[in-house]
Amino acid sequence: MVNGENLRDKLVKHFFNITGDFDEYKRQEVNRIGTNAFFMCLPVLLLGPVIALLWQTQSAYMALIGLAGFDVAFITIVICPYLIAASRRAHLTDHEVSVQDLPAARKHILWVSLGLAIYFAVFMYLEQAFLGTFFDGRLFTQELVSFANISGAIISGIFFGIIMGLTYWVRLKKQQ
Known part of the structure; x- marks a missing residue:
């Protein structure tokens, strides 16, 4: 790749809107933010399908819609604002x-x-x-x-x- 950047670094810089060099500080902050976001998603990833499995005895269609809707709502309401706030607090987007x-x-x-x-x-x-x-x-x-x-x-x-x-x-x- 150009300037010795691999594809992962380019994608991370684009996702977090990082300008300039992707130095060690920015890399550590991105890894910390990503790890925190993953641990926030972990209960949803584990409990969501179990709840949908129990709900499907009533209606499989409603269980699928409920699971998909909950996942989208969780990502939109919890994860995205966290990513925006954490990257701004770490001055990654300046x-x-x-x-x-x-x-x-x-x-x-x-x-x-x-x-x-x-x-x-x-x-x-x-x-x-x-x-x-x-x-x-x-x-x-x-x-x-x-x-x-x-x-x-x-x-x-x-x-x-x-x-x-x-x-x-x-x-x-x-x-x-």
Whole structure:
């Protein structure tokens, strides 16, 4: 790989949004955060299927839906906020720039946010058209020209761009 980074390091840096070198401190913090997240998931991994197994005597379909819903809710409500807070507390996501490069970095964040907003709007537009065709049985071309689909995609893109821009803006730190 480029710069001696293996695929695991690239994936970890992308997952945790680590900028700069992936030094020993960052590697230790990522390993600590990952270990804590695993131990938080362990009871869910062990007890969830047992509860679903007991629940399936009533209804196998509801047991499957309950298990999947609980797993998604646990990851969304417990694990993801923990990963975000722990990586922020360990300063893994800070993007340090010099004082003279700060205006250029802010301008770059605006352009990145705009690009992400457009990307997300197009993705949501096509996804909603596909889902409307697949689940509601409407024509794909009818879904593509639907005003509700277009306006929903634009609003989603704007909201996503603003949230991502604010996230990147908060992570921007001046170098000492």
